[in-house]
Amino acid sequence: MGLDEQGRFVQQSGFVLLHPEETVFSEMLQGFRRQQLTRNLAFSTVENREG
Secondary structure (H helix, E strand, O other): OEEOOOOOEEOOOOOOOOOHHHHHHHHHHHHHHHHHHHOOOOHHHHHHHHO
16 A cells, blocks of 8 residues: 555555555554654553554
C-alpha cells in the first residue's frame, strides 16, 4: 500500500499482498499512532495505548 501526497492510501497495481490482513492491521496501527502524535500526546501515552 502506498500513500498519496494527502496521506490517503493508494492501491498500487502490479503486485499482490501475501498477507493482506497483517498489512491492513499494521497500517491501521500506524495511522492510530500518527493521529495521536499529531494531537501532541506524549510518546509514552501513545506506546501504552498501542500495547
